[in-house]
Amino acid sequence: MASNEKKLRKQAEKGIWKSYFRLMFKAKLPWGWIIFVSALYILSATVTLLFPDFSSKVMTGVLKPYIIWGTVGLIIADVIMSGLVRFFNKLLVAKIDVSYRSLIWERVIKSPLRFFDSMKPTTMITRITTDASKISTVLGSYLPSLAATVYGTVGVVAVVFSYNWRLGLSVVVYIPLYLLFNAYYGKWNFRAFKETYNRLSILTQFLSERLMSVPLIKTFVTEKKEDELGHKSLQYYFKANMRRYIIMWVENPINGILSITSDILVILYGGYLVKAGYIQLNDWVAFFMYIGMLWGMLGSYLMMYVEIKKSQGATDRIAALMDGDLEVNEGKVGIEKLDKDILFKDVAFSYGDKPVLGHVDLTIPVGKVTALVGPSGSGKSTIFSLLQRFYEPDAGEIFVGDTSISDIHLKDWRNLFAGVAQDSPMLSGTIRENILYGVNWKVSEFELAEAARKANALDFINGFKDGFDTYVGEAGSNLSGGQRQRIAIARAILRNSDILLLDEATASLDSQSEKAIQDAMEQLMRGRTTIMISHDLSNVHHADQIIVLSGGTVDGAGTHEELLKTNELYRHLVQLHTGSSAS
Template identity: 35%
Template sequence: MLKKQTDGDLSSFIYLIKETNPSKSKLSCAIFMSTIMTIVGLFIPLFTKNLVDHFSIHSFNQNTVMILVIAFLAQAIAGGFSIYLLNYVGQEVVANMRERLLAKFLHFPIAYFDNHQTGEMTSRIINDTAIVKNLISNHLTSFATGVISITGSIVILLIIDWKMTMIMLCTVPLSLCILLPLGKKMVQVSRGTQDETAQFSAKVTQVLSEIRLVKSSNAEPLEYQNGTKGIQNLFQLGVKEGKIQALTSPLISLIMMALLVVIIGYGGMRVSSGALSAGELVAFILYLIQIIMPMAQFSTFFTQLQKAKGATERIINALHSKEENHQSGTILNKATKPLIIKDLTFSYEENKLVLQQLNFTADGGKITAIVGPSGGGKTTLFSLLERYYRPSHGEIRLGDLSICSFSLSSWRSQIGYVSQESPLVSGTIRENICYGLQGKISEEELHHAAKLAYAHQFILQFPNGYETEVGERGIKLSGGQRQRIGIARALLRNPQILMLDEATSSLDSKSEIYVQKALKNLMNGRTTLVIAHRLSTVIDADKILFMENGKITGQGTHNELLASHDLYREFAVEQLQLSKNHPPESLYIEKTSPVL
């Protein structure tokens, strides 16, 4: 379990990396190679010192050349291996983080998605993890080798000439006075950039996914204006970051160059006085360069570290959010018993009830219809049956057992849901019908479900048949075709509980006929709950519930409600007769056919 640390500190970053369990052998090998490369680099100035102090044609022989070549080759090979291994580890870490985040997002309850935009979650998986990977792959090695190089160089410089070394070390406090305040400012800018990037991603995702609405509403100028605001905000934050970098790098370089001039001038005086040899001065300058170069890299490293710490904070917050437990509970094999809703109350927001004290029973194998004005809580009731949310009060039982006692995966496997517009995923017709089912589905099973859904015939009319691509959200298919594929999907799951939410309301008359026939096949022998605004589609239901303002104000058969419920009678007059001049007795029916 990941320890909760959301303050964006370094310990959170280190702990998050540990949680991804990177390859310790590869990481150790990379650090070892970098250390070898750095140590070899520390001996080159000493070799140069001896070469300058004792230079002659006779001393510059083949062995000297070979030693130099071997040293440079060792540095190059060790550096290459180190870079490759660190990149491998970085990719390993980011892949693990993305897997964990993806698994987390897929198991979040619906309530989480109600409060978070899709683009923000996408940014967590892609952008934030990439920032962490960039730090590990491109900057961690330079920081580790820089520490070794600076430490080793200072030790050797103290041996060569401690006075000049102390002059050099006087610049350290000055450098820290520059880096620390600018680093704090960079943290603020980095967090703002990541937040703004997430919001911009969310906006772009929303606009592009609803591009037909944008175009049909002539809203391109509005969305362009909204989008450019996000772009400008990112631009301004990028400029601020550039200003900080523009201050950091030149100031550090100025300090280092001034130090180099001082060392050369002071060192030249010591050489002329005989206190220092020419070779020692050359070595001192080379070691100083080995200190200056890592110091310049440190400023970049700390900038990236601040970004990574901000990304870490967001990743940890996501990993700590509560998720659904799909496996805990009793395995449900058959949901044939009646659904009993007892004292069911629910609210999305505190003190704003959506459902109030619902009590009814949906008998097994029977059809229960739910009608009433829009906004009465009908779809919310379906969401509670799917266990997208937990009731504020009361419970839903299957027979004598609460539905919460069953594992979430086994409960949802018993439910077939067909909405007003059956959602499809980008892919083939086959993939959409088989969506979510584990194991291999035979051609006979697939075709049988499609035939019962009255989809088989139109599918075969496509050149690629069941391999036809449906496009994003099924845009290449008509509304009736999408509905029938959704019904085929439900049939293939063979659910015991069926929930229909205005499944035919948006269709033309011809498509509706096919979909109604398919729904009759689907409802046969199943516990069915139907949300409907048109009474003509549900007047034959075994039970009708009338919902208004989150309450059930009447229940019974069509004839019973017609006799006892004033608002239901008003609905019936408006929809079934279209005129109050006809006698109410003409609205009473004899049950002769199934619903829909």
């Protein structure tokens, strides 16, 4: 049983290493720079290796000019080399950072919508920022220094043995002891690190969520409770950190004892060897310095091990991100214009394991207005998502004429649509940038103003001091819901697409603006394939076809008059509406 667990853990470990290397090659690392910095490290290690040999002679009174100048030269070279290594190392880390972040960002933005349903934005931000920088720091600092450290260790051991093999051997036996202790210590340290990391991500998630819901907290007067919750979360993080500090502190005395006993050995045994004439005084001094270097190098193996271990969690998370499917752009068929009806044939769909649509058959006639009505949650917006191929149906297919839309080039297909939703997304920037978002042809000032005027937005835009150059705030937060909606309408007017998707497009407007926009919309809809969702049934009377959805299936379809006669649910919805607007 236990061995089975161990086997599984070993396999998982292997998998982590695999993804580590796979990611390294996917990220297009700056290999030229890595090799260059590695070479710098090796040069720097050579200078360091030569130093004790020269300086020990100076210290013990061997004052030949080449020894003195050699020592001075090595001191200067060491300063210059370590400066260069530090500089180019930082540069390399930054370069690797960019390659990893670009790789992740490209991947994320090209992922299908399904991917975003299961991944919180805060999580994704952590992947792109913290996780990526963890990997790049480790790869950038330790990968190039690894070769130099191995070279240095072998060099030190060789030099030490060349001075006196007995003394060398007495020190080298410490190495396995040191490595054994530190392998265990490294695991312990890593566990403590993981705990703080988890606590920190819980804390971050707590803070970001609460900060986004400040109005909710104020409305329900829960400041005191939230204050306590925040305090608790902070305390957990603090305690985990304390544990980690204690573990980090323990390393010092234990490794200290190991290195002190080896120093004492070198002093006592070496002193005896000098006295007995087995080795020279300057060799003994050099020996002492080399042993100090050896401990330093062993220490950096430990550090590498711990840091690589720490970064493997990040690698694992990023690798999981990279394994998902991408949106496929390559359809066989191009399309420039919608000139045939759109047909849903026995379409079924679920979000995860939650079925939302089942056996949906419907026809959306080209150039006509189709309205989708039905209770909240009946799947209306989901039909819009399927139409735009944000998701693929689980069963059945959507056709344009005889062509399945999954065979059409995705970019061409999406270019056919313009949409206005109740909650129209905005990006920080100016009103102009938001209206022109995704428009890739030259738009004159006049056309821009015309689109805004038709959307009944020109008056309020001109009311702002900066007009079209008014900054809309993060996600459009400086604008009201109705203003955002009218900007979205102006955007749709400019885009001039074949298919218009209106999801509660006028829901945030007062009746006066709504009337003005309704007129503009009617103009916009003319000759275009329009599909509209509206809870306000007075908006849909004029539609060429009304489709009634209920619980993910089509309950009926026809004109207003036909449905009034034949469809129970539609009659009920109309009654509800007239009842509520009468009261």
